[in-house]
Amino acid sequence: xxxxxxxxxxxxxxxxxxxxxxxxxxxxxxxxxxxxxxxxxxxxxxxxxxxxxxxxxxxxxxxxxxxxxxxxxxxxxxxxxxxxxxxxxxxxxxxxxxxxxxxxxxxxxxxxxxxxxxxxxxxxxxxxxxxxxxxxxxxxxxxxxxxxxxxxxxxxxxxxxx
Numbered sequence: 001x002x003x004x005x006x007x008x009x010x011x012x013x014x015x016x017x018x019x020x021x022x023x024x025x026x027x028x029x030x031x032x033x034x035x036x037x038x039x040x041x042x043x044x045x046x047x048x049x050x051x052x053x054x055x056x057x058x059x060x061x062x063x064x065x066x067x068x069x070x071x072x073x074x075x076x077x078x079x080x081x082x083x084x085x086x087x088x089x090x091x092x093x094x095x096x097x098x099x100x101x102x103x104x105x106x107x108x109x110x111x112x113x114x115x116x117x118x119x120x121x122x123x124x125x126x127x128x129x130x131x132x133x134x135x136x137x138x139x140x141x142x143x144x145x146x147x148x149x150x151x152x153x154x155x156x157x158x159x160x161x162x
Contacts, residue, residue, distance in 0.1 A: 005086075
């Protein structure tokens with residue numbers, strides 16, 4: 001079975017990588033789909049985010065995972081890839097409320113689309129991309145929150161803006 005793990009991944013964190021590795025264990029093929037949302041101004045381009053994800057999958061030896069990008073509705077993207085299973089990561093109860101609403105909305109738009117929630121490992125419960133960005137921008141240590149290559153790209157990105 002093929003599954004899609006969608007997200008903005010701006011930037012990818014250790015929590016995202018945890019979900020990717022675990023989802024790849026029970027799916028024949030996992031598509032990590034980067035959302036290209038024209039309404040938001042991300043720190044990294046879609047291509048940069050995809051590159052970091054590819055680097056992560058290669059470093060982890062995930063042969064059944066691939067990276068793609070999409071814009072528009074996730075249900076339309078899933079249909080275009082002939083996929084009926086979405087993976088969503090959960091950190092806290094507040095995540096569940098939002099993710100549950102999205103899952104029900106997606107199912108209303110496409111009754112054949114299922115969502116599987118995976119709770120992140122305990123050590124990553126507090127990590128959010130926005131927090132990683134803020135700490136990195138302030139020059140703080142994010143080495144336990146994101147893979148080394150992501151930390152390096154964040155350092156470079158913020159040094160470009162100084």
